[in-house]
Amino acid sequence: MFNVRIRTQGHDLLVEGDPPNLDRVDRVIGQLSSLLRDGFKLSNADVKTASDLVAQDNAVDLRDHFLKGSLTAAGKRRVAPKTVNQRRYLDAIEQHDIVFGIGPAGTGKTYLAMAQAVAFLVAKKVSRIILARPAVEAGEKLGFLPGDLQEKVNPYLRPLYDALYDMLDAERVARYIERGTIEIAPIAFMRGRTLNDSFVILDEAQNTTTEQMKMFLTRLGFGAKAVITGDITQIDLPAGRMSGLVEAMKVVGAIDGISFVYFDDRDVVRHKLVQQIVKAYEAFSNGGLARPPTPREPHARSEEIRGTTGAVRGDATRGEPIEPRA
Template identity: 50%
Template sequence: MNKVTENLILDIDDIRNLFGNLDSNIDFISKKFDVSIKNSEEGLSITGDEKMVLLCVKTIEFLVKDNPSENLDKQKISYIIEKVKSENKEILNDWLDYVICLNAKLKPIKPKTLGQRKYISAIEDNIITFGIGPAGTGKTFLAIAMAAKALKNNTVSKIILTRPAVEAGENLGFLPGDLQEKIDPYLRPLYDSLYNILGYDNFLRLKEKGIIEVAPLAYMRGRTLDDAFIILDEAQNATNEQMKMFLTRIGFESKAVITGDITQIDLGRRKISGLVSVSKILNNIKGINFNYFDSSDVVRHSIVMKIIDAYTKYEDSLAEKK
């Protein structure tokens, strides 16, 4: 074994974040690469097998670059280590350097995983993009961020967000209140993302001007949506007929993103999800992209990733028994 030592000069805040509580992060990294990591006046000293030391240095550089002020956890560290070992430097730099836009607090909105970066590229390069995968992968939030970016850059003149109000069967007439009061509970997750990205006051101003529209899927019927960024959320709860209706609303100079999780279908037994069948129907059409997320793209608490994996294994075992 060719033993070498590499030194890294880091800011005190970066070192504090990197080491973690009771040095738990740095101990975790050290064990992953089987190297010794020490902090001294000369900087961070990393000693071990040459290949492992170089990979460890690269990992630390990317961790510091991607998380300058965030608390690191083992899930994030493990993900970076995995990608450093399997991807080239250009791909990693493109992922970590990319900023979609700034949120209402002027903080950058960035893809947190390589899967999210590929999804963003798909949205940029295609007219229609499907984002399919489990909860917590940022499918809808990133789509709304891309819509906000397009609006700011004058690429589109309007943002339209819609989702099936399946809990009320899209028959909202029996509910109390005016139209907005009837539909708001089903559209609340979309509002939350818009507040985060645009700010509450700015969102209200754009909504009052008709520049942003949030409505149930049923209200898209009979319209042609030109010069708009259109997002269909919770698309697993759209029927085949509704999916066809939505996709044929897309007009000139428009872009559409359809998001959903095919493991969370709330339709009745006799109804087929349009999100399940659409990939078989449209898979070979240029300008349409199907982007699939998995548990490695989940950016919520690490236990959510474990829950998704556990349910996937359970559902696969049930399918094998049938």
């Protein structure tokens, strides 16, 4: 990631590479060491997340990210942002009543929104969660599909159930749904309602019509919060129909109290190949072909980092003394 060589020398690490990359590695090791000294438990995934964050933004405060970045969704799973944009997304949800999360698949838009919704519910900041999704992916009218209402809509709402069961025990989910504390329904069922004291998530919003989006945004009542997620590159509406999400970006983007957070391929947190696939499709849609980066040999600059108590710096290849870094 940083194009450096790291090797051990006794109890020390010797890091070799370009000066800018040495700065980044020093930042990662220095701040993670500080967290460890304070008793914060770090996993291998946390180290990768820290490296990704510094690669995206060298000024990022890793201590702040990890200390305030963890969400505990009803105690079953620790959910934490893994990228700079995911941190901005969670901050936006905390600070705004309406938040749009827009970007490619695998960037955590729906999952993080669900984690926030569950955290708000458990903390009694809201009294219910409402999860909505258009059913346009079917390519058919719901009325023509077999089964009762629940059987008709379940396949299109399954991704929301999957995220929910990942955070709460099945018995608790069933109890919440039975009491109406959690409601999962197609967006058409929002019409005519006023949603007070609720955390509302609209998923796959790129497949709403302009009428549906306007209807949804005007359902918000007192004490409510809404998160709208979507990927404007995956619109499944019939040809000639304007996406409600695309129109909303133009219509309400300048309203105070509404926040837009945009994700890109750097925020993809699924299988490592997914990030490359997203980049390849973006390059193809822009008229080119994605090519793998050509590895570069690092320059022979080295930095020695001793243990976990701090960092020291010098250029061993030129015989410079190793001195503590201020």
